[in-house]
Amino acid sequence: MSKHMPPAHPFDFDAMRPFADDDKLKEECGVFGVIGLADAANFVALGLHALQHRGQEAGGIVCHHPEHGFNSARRFGYVRDNFTKASLMETLPGPLAIGHVRYSTAGSKGAAIRDVQPFFGEFSMGGAAIAHNGNITNANALRKELIERGSIFQSSSDSECIIHLMARSLQRNIPERMQDALRRVEGAFSVVAMTRTKLIGVRDPHGVRPLVLGRLGDGWVLSSETCGLDIIGAEYIREIEPGEMVVITEEDGVESSFPFRPQPSKFCIFEHVYFSRPDSIIGGRSVYETRRQIGVELARENPVEADLVCAVPDSGTPAAIGFSQESGIPFAMGIIRNQYMGRTFIEPTEQIRNMGVRLKLNVNRALIKGKRVILVDDSVVRGTTSRKIKEMILDAGAKEVHFRIASPPTAWPCFYGVDTPQREKLLAATMSEDEMAEHLAVDSLKFISLDGLYRAVGEATGRSKDCPQYCDACFSGEYPVTPSDMLEKGFEMKAAE
Structure with missing residues (x-):
């Protein structure tokens, strides 16, 4: 099989995800790598399956075999639909492989297979492939500079800049060239890369995106989350x-080094709230337990008299359990998710399109009727889904609907690897909490405070105003890395207080 990427072809992402929840923030990718295990690509496929929540539109694997060299496969769709086929996996032999799952940015048109990672480059000292989770905030400037110096880009991805910077480096080996390249990069990056004999993992100096190390027999594993190791x-x-x-x-x-200038830790706090799987471990803490504690803090800060606590599934469930435990109000499954929708409706009729959220969620009418209901969700972005869910609950006969949100108001876009709407489309950017409650037409709407969120993730005294431990820019508007490209496009940062 050729190491080169297959020809580009147009692909209609809008058709693929007609009912994707556009009222949620989307993580853009997950990375996984294995060395020292026979048929490493099979382990990578399993790891990518566990990381599918981080990117659901495309995936790719690159492997190396001492006799057969580099081979690759890139496909649109779910891991389970592509990388479980024996006919494909047999073309990916060898004890070393890396993989990537991808979620494209909102509104992208004409996306092509060439945008699917891992990216591969052939250097004088041999080939190398990289898979990148995060976002390069100075990619436009780098891309312009590289093109002016003769680089020919094959994709629209910011991640390809790393390969071209490596190609122009004068360092003697690939790890050193990667260090050289990443020193030019601004923003967030967790990278899993490979050469013919090496598996490489790198995190940016702020550590915005996660990356963990595991061991399996005589082999080693790198993964975006611990759930990838578990599988x-x-x-x-x-x-x-x-x-x-x-x-x-x-x-x-494993040989470790710290090639970058030290910076304050700024891990993405939204990984705790929503992105990471609840069965993963982050910073020594169970993600599930953190989300349950968010619900506890939410109940302490924003109590309300009601009959039932219900989660907006599935991401709101741990916080709803915590809210119930702290408030003493019974937890109940008031909303049921259809687990089997999948991609059944790739080409739906207009009538089916108009059914919207009802294709994914259904209200447990017998439980809800006549009750005062607290709905716990992880976030409110545009508010469109929240309104539809509220209407479904009222249609089922609820007396009152109270929203409790397990994150502070999302008022600022993310530029570090999360697909976020433009700021003017974020409900919290243009409305106060009371105005949002009126807009959604609910009996009450309350968010956890930023201090409460920090307490839930283990910071007993809340958020440090001078140097917060986490990146919380989507809530606070305080960006740890200046989004250079976006400033050139006219984005206005929060005024200094």
């Missing part, structure tokens, strides 16, 4: 530290 039975060793690069070989194991 293949790997032992969790530790997190890759902010600003750390690990170079792993079968002979020497």
